[in-house]
């Protein structure tokens with residue numbers, strides 16, 4: 146077999162047995178606090194940690210003489226990189242692993258409207274710009290809205306308006322998007338772009354706490370009248386937003402929740418900060434919630450699409 150190698154970024158907690166001696170070498174606190182890049186090559190087995198420029202630590206090791214089942218976790222060839230589920234009952238299903246190169250390719254295949262590109266560029270220099278959804282996520286949201294034929298939508302967490310504008314652009318002219326945001330400064334940018342895009346008449350901006358805005362919609366008799374909702378605000382409030390939105394959305398309507406993978410921390414047993422625990426618990430609740438059909442999609446930071454039954 147050719148000497149193929151891959152780089153796979155494994156975040157803390159996704160430890161393979163091979164990591165253990167390295168973890169011992171570095172000490173638990175050190176090991177706990179970084180993401181590591183693993184270079185896997187065919188050759189003699191060795192594990193060698195080395196600090197890279199980016200403060201990540203790289204390990205080089207191979208599996209030729211290694212018989213442990215973990216070698217099955219990661220495989221490579223010269224052009225693709227993928228992971229296998231560690232549970233062999235998934236039949237060695239290969240799942241593509243997004244690398245920077247592959248993600249660039251995905252982004253090159255997004256049809257991002259010019260106005261969204263401009264908004265993204267303006268937001269890039271602003272505080273919190275990493276909060277906005279990625280172009281591929283925005284495209285998926287817009288696609289869901291179109292497939293549903295949605296006319297009435299709600300967004301919880303607008304920031305400078307990237308995802309809400311993506312939704313508003315595909316709504317019919319009489320469509321209606323309730324956009325909930327507590328930060329007036331970010332909303333000013335969003336409103337400027339709604340105007341520039343000619344969709345202001347479709348967007349009902351609610352400045353204030355999202356819970357208050359959602360509760361007032363319910364008090365206003367609007368339960369069951371919305372087709373689509375997107376949750377992307379304070380993560381620890383997700384369950385509360387979800388419960389209110391479940392009242393506001395009609396049967397067959399969608400509620401999409403962002404950041405359900407939380408940079409991979411949800412799957413890391415070593416991470417138990419309050420936000421991660423809350424997202425992890427909410428994911429578990431959705432998994433058991435008979436009121437909705439669900440699909441967790443590993444796009445961006447992970448989105449779960451819920452369809453109200």
Ligand SMILES: C[S@@+](CC[C@H](N)C(=O)[O-])C[C@H]1O[C@@H](n2cnc3c(N)ncnc32)[C@H](O)[C@@H]1O
Nearest residue numbers: 276277278302304307308326327354355378379
């Ligand atoms: C992740 S950003 C939203 C990004 C946006 N969806 C986009 O793609 O550009 C989260 C936003 O939620 C807002 N937010 C957080 N807690 C909120 C609350 N309780 N009520 C209303 N907005 C809130 C924040 O001010 C922030 O602008």
